[in-house]
Amino acid sequence: MAELKLSLRDTKIREIQQSVEIIIENKMKAMQQGILSAMDNKMQAMLEKLEKKLENSVEVQNGLASKFQDLQESLSSLKNFTKPIPPKFxxxxxxxxxxxxxxxxxxxxxxxxxxxxxxxxxxxxxxxxxxxxxxxxxxxxxxxxxxxxxxxxxxxxxxxxxxxxxxxxxxxxxxxxxxxxxxxxxxxxxxxxxxxxxxxxx
Incomplete structure (x- = not known):
């Protein structure tokens, strides 16, 4: 009778241990998923910031190229007109x-x-x-x-x-x-x- 009680107790303990292990495993999975999700969100946010910086950089470069071309044309005009403008022009x-x-x-x-x-x-x-x-x-x-x-x-x-x-x-x-x-x-x-x-x- 005593042996039967011990066996039932051991079975109960094993069931509890298995339940605890499942709970811990699920918790670990949930934590991993949460960490991965948070990391993914951070990476996505960083990528979006980088894309915006790149877009701004391209716009700045285009703006600088346009201004540089305007300056070159103005400089060219100044070089050409070191002599006086002929009459009637x-x-x-x-x-x-x-x-x-x-x-x-x-x-x-x-x-x-x-x-x-x-x-x-x-x-x-x-x-x-x-x-x-x-x-x-x-x-x-x-x-x-x-x-x-x-x-x-x-x-x-x-x-x-x-x-x-x-x-x-x-x-x-x-x-x-x-x-x-x-x-x-x-x-x-x-x-x-x-x-x-x-x-x-x-």
């Missing part, structure tokens, strides 16, 4: 131009006239500048620019700087470039047209 954008609306000359004569005035036949530095010049042109006018491919057909060169300019939308049927209020075109260099001069070389 007007500021269009950041540079100075003279637009001849009345008389017409062939490309070579127009280039010579611009030099006599203290400038060169014009060449737009960028699309924004070209658009500003276009606004000043007469509706039916066609104006010589300082760009040609006289040396090598298809290789357009800036008359003032000697730098090659690539035009993917122009078919080089002729050797000299002209500008209207709508677009630019290649024309016979001996055609008589209005012309545009610029005060600097570039």
């Amino acid at each position: 007007e500021q269009i954008g950041e540079r100075y131009f003279y637009i001849e609306h009345k008389s017409k000359q062939n490309w070579f004569a127009a280039a010579n006239t611009c030099r006599q005035m203290g400038g060169h036949l014009a060449s737009g530095r960028n699309e924004k500048e070209v658009r500003l010049i276009m606004k000043k042109l007469h509706v039916n006018g066609d104006y010589w620019l300082g760009v040609n491919n006289l040396a090598n057909q298809g290789d357009f060169v800036n008359l003032g700087s000697g730098i090659s300019i690539y035009f993917d939308e122009i078919i080089p049927n002729f050797r000299c470039l002209s500008l209207s209020i709508r677009d630019w075109h290649t024309k016979d260099c001996y055609d008589n047209k209005h012309f545009i001069c610029q005060a600097d070389e570039i």
Whole structure:
């Protein structure tokens, strides 16, 4: 009888131990999951902060690049205008131009006239500048620019700087470039047209 009681007691103890072990194991799992969840939340928060910092860094870099480009253009303009602006030239954008609306000359004569005035036949530095010049042109006018491919057909060169300019939308049927209020075109260099001069070389 005593042995039966001891056996029942041992069984009860084992059951209690097993229950305690299960409870402890579950508690440990819950703690591990809680720790992992907390770590995951912290990592996620850190990643979000890093992403925001990276975004801000990219925005700052873009802003600095834009400001640097503006400063370069301003510096370039200052370098170009250490000499006085020739008479009759007007500021269009950041540079100075003279637009001849009345008389017409062939490309070579127009280039010579611009030099006599203290400038060169014009060449737009960028699309924004070209658009500003276009606004000043007469509706039916066609104006010589300082760009040609006289040396090598298809290789357009800036008359003032000697730098090659690539035009993917122009078919080089002729050797000299002209500008209207709508677009630019290649024309016979001996055609008589209005012309545009610029005060600097570039």
